[in-house]
Amino acid sequence: MSKKDKQKPGWKSIPEGGLILEAGNAIKYKTGGWRTHRPELDMDKCINCHFCWIYCPDSAVVSEKKEVTGFDHDYCKGCGICAHECPVDAITMVKEEPSTEK
Amino acid sequence: MSNQVALTGNEAMAQAMKQINPDVVAAYPITPQTEVVQMFSQFVADGAVDTEFVTVESEHSAMSATVGAAAGGARAMTATAANGLALMWEIVYIAASTRLPIVMPVVNRALSGPINIHCDHSDAMGARDSGWIQLYAENAQEAYDNAIQAVRIGEHEDVRLPVMVNMDGFIISHAVENLELLADEDVKEFIGEYTAEHTLLDTENPIAVGPLDLQDYYFEHKVQQAEAMENAQKVVVEVAKEYKNLTGRGFEYFEEYKLEDAEIAILALASTAGTAKAAVDKLREEGVKAGLLKLRMFRPFPAKEVAKALSGLKAVAVMDRADTFSTIGGPVFADVRSALYDVKSDVEVVNYIYGLGGRDTTVEDLEFVYNDLQGIVNSGEVNKRVKYLGVRE
Ligand code: SF4
Ligand code: SF4
Numbered sequence: 001m002s003k004k005d006k007q008k009p010g011w012k013s014i015p016e017g018g019l020i021l022e023a024g025n026a027i028k029y030k031t032g033g034w035r036t037h038r039p040e041l042d043m044d045k046c047i048n049c050h051f052c053w054i055y056c057p058d059s060a061v062v063s064e065k066k067e068v069t070g071f072d073h074d075y076c077k078g079c080g081i082c083a084h085e086c087p088v089d090a091i092t093m094v095k096e097e098p099s100t101e102k
Numbered sequence: 103m104s105n106q107v108a109l110t111g112n113e114a115m116a117q118a119m120k121q122i123n124p125d126v127v128a129a130y131p132i133t134p135q136t137e138v139v140q141m142f143s144q145f146v147a148d149g150a151v152d153t154e155f156v157t158v159e160s161e162h163s164a165m166s167a168t169v170g171a172a173a174g175g176a177r178a179m180t181a182t183a184a185n186g187l188a189l190m191w192e193i194v195y196i197a198a199s200t201r202l203p204i205v206m207p208v209v210n211r212a213l214s215g216p217i218n219i220h221c222d223h224s225d226a227m228g229a230r231d232s233g234w235i236q237l238y239a240e241n242a243q244e245a246y247d248n249a250i251q252a253v254r255i256g257e258h259e260d261v262r263l264p265v266m267v268n269m270d271g272f273i274i275s276h277a278v279e280n281l282e283l284l285a286d287e288d289v290k291e292f293i294g295e296y297t298a299e300h301t302l303l304d305t306e307n308p309i310a311v312g313p314l315d316l317q318d319y320y321f322e323h324k325v326q327q328a329e330a331m332e333n334a335q336k337v338v339v340e341v342a343k344e345y346k347n348l349t350g351r352g353f354e355y356f357e358e359y360k361l362e363d364a365e366i367a368i369l370a371l372a373s374t375a376g377t378a379k380a381a382v383d384k385l386r387e388e389g390v391k392a393g394l395l396k397l398r399m400f401r402p403f404p405a406k407e408v409a410k411a412l413s414g415l416k417a418v419a420v421m422d423r424a425d426t427f428s429t430i431g432g433p434v435f436a437d438v439r440s441a442l443y444d445v446k447s448d449v450e451v452v453n454y455i456y457g458l459g460g461r462d463t464t465v466e467d468l469e470f471v472y473n474d475l476q477g478i479v480n481s482g483e484v485n486k487r488v489k490y491l492g493v494r495e
Contacts, residue, residue: 004318011322011329016262017201018323019300020310 031058035078037093039071045090052082052091104282104349111242111274114281115181115207115267116141118249120151121289122205125176125296128156128167132186133219134271135209139181161186165193172202173311175301177253179204183271184211184225191229197264198233199327200312203256203296204264206234207249210372210423211271212459220460221271223372227424227433233327235265235334236401238371240357243281245269247345247352248398250284253293254341260333262299266401270373272460284349292348331402338399355404357396358411360386364393366475367412369438370421371397374456374463378421381468392472400434405441412438413447417475421491423457431455431488450478456491467492 015021039052048068053061060076062069071082083091109117115138119127127146129139146155154171158164164180171178182190187208197204208226212218226236235255239245245267252265269275284292300309315323335355342354357375360382361367368378375396385392395411395418412418420439422432430436435453442451454471457463471491478484 008318011325014319014322014326015300016323016326016330017199017311018313018315018319019200020313021300021307023308 030074031077032072032074035073035076036096037078037080038073038096039076039078039080039082039091040094041068041070042090042092043069045088047088047090049087051085051087055081055085057081104284104288106280106282108278108280109242110137110276110278111245111269112137112209112276113141114242114246114279114283115209115249115269115275116145117283118246118289119179119181119207120145121284121286122177122179122250122253122293123151123290124153124179124205126154126156126168126171126178127180128158128164128171128178129180129182130158130161130164130186132161132183134211134221134275135181135183135186135207137275138207138209161189162193165190165197168204168206169193169197169200169202172197172204172298173200173301174303175298177257177296178202179206181207181209183209184213184219187225187229188213194229194232194234196312199323201262201327201330202264203253203262205249205252205256205267206264207245207267207269209269209271209275218459219271221273221373221423222458222460223268223423224425224458226266226268229266230401230433233263233331234401235261235263235331235338235399236268237265237399238268238397239270239274240373240375240396241281242269242274242277242279243351244398245274246281246283247349250289250292251338251341251345251352253296255334255337257296258333258337258341259299261330261337263327263330263334268372273373282349282351288348292345335402335404353398355397355399355407356411357398359394359396361393361395361411363391365391365416366418366472366479367393367395367415368419368421368468368471369395369397369408369412369434371400371434372423374421374423374468377463377465378468380465381472384465384469385472390472390476397434403437403441405437405444408438409441409445409447412442412449412451413445415449417450417452417478419471419475420451420453421471422453422455425455425458429488435488450484452478452484452486453488454491455488461492463491
């Protein structure tokens, strides 16, 4: 068993049948740990169309005051959809080195 | 007040379901279970039950709808047989692992192929590792009694597991027997109201049912299931005792028939146990110390109790109405032999695979088995551990 798994609660203290009893807890699951490639934004190229913001499956594109300003690395899983959808190639996927997993 | 009636096994099972009055029944007809669903749907149409009856297009959907209803806090039932159970397979496991106390009569029939509609246990035995509690019945009375107890067993807070109530196809399901039905209000009182601890319909306390469960928690949930099965052993006994107080009928894990002073015995489950009793009676008249252990509960497997009951014997034949094709015996045999390993008993245990595809198993067939056991005792030798009873060469 990995160290990380050892710290989790055992069978006597978790809900039966895999039920999740707490609503809205997906926020606790930081998918950023999955990332092997990180999106990087070129603000000079960006036309603020917000396609990336709409398409991101993890709501990890940050938009402040109607402007896309970057990515939330706790949740960005590095899928590259934003880069693929950007009409002006303002997003580049860069290899994560070293791993950002905590 | 109970009520003496003459009913087929299917009619008795439909009556049990009527008296249980589940919130939801989702079922699809399949021989030899068809009448259970047909009669129950008539009760629904007549307003004799409060059940929401869901007609579905397949058994996969039947079990899915039953699981959905149970996750919504309903007392939910379905019923099936053979290939219907096979089509449910995926959701059968999900019902157990989601810890939903569904009660499902299974009218045992041979699994295809070759296609066959008659009795054997290949359907239920295939589901032995699915995490369902499994009860077997010698006759319609026991099938009825098991169905009512199954509600209490499955819903018990220390268990929360689905229960398969098995009944031999045609042999029990289509034969008329004299039996006693409980009064409706007695069943109502015995099973009580069902309140699920967590339900999808509780909007005050929203939950997620059936989420992804990966390397970090799946294993823990499986151990919880195993623990619930451990607990079921205790609960089956408690419920059986209470039921006996009410009806004067029944037993816990198994019935011991003339086993106490026996030297040789058959271990069988379901209707063949009745045939074996006739063989035992005949042999006893001839002075042969023959006995029978009729297993009622196969999952969880009462290993300690079975081992204790058999360890003093000289030879035992375990009857399996299903093959595993492991070449080392049927499913019941495997568990019985494993149970005996711990008690280091000298009892010789052999296996007979019998009655596949509904092949008739007569009193003479079982006498033949007892004679075989006597041969083993006299010679001290087992020439073949696993045999196929009465099959043509
Ligand atoms: S890489 Fe994927 S997850 Fe990350 S911001 Fe882009 S679309 Fe969202
Ligand atoms: S898709 Fe491209 S251009 Fe549009 S907001 Fe995102 S980064 Fe800017």
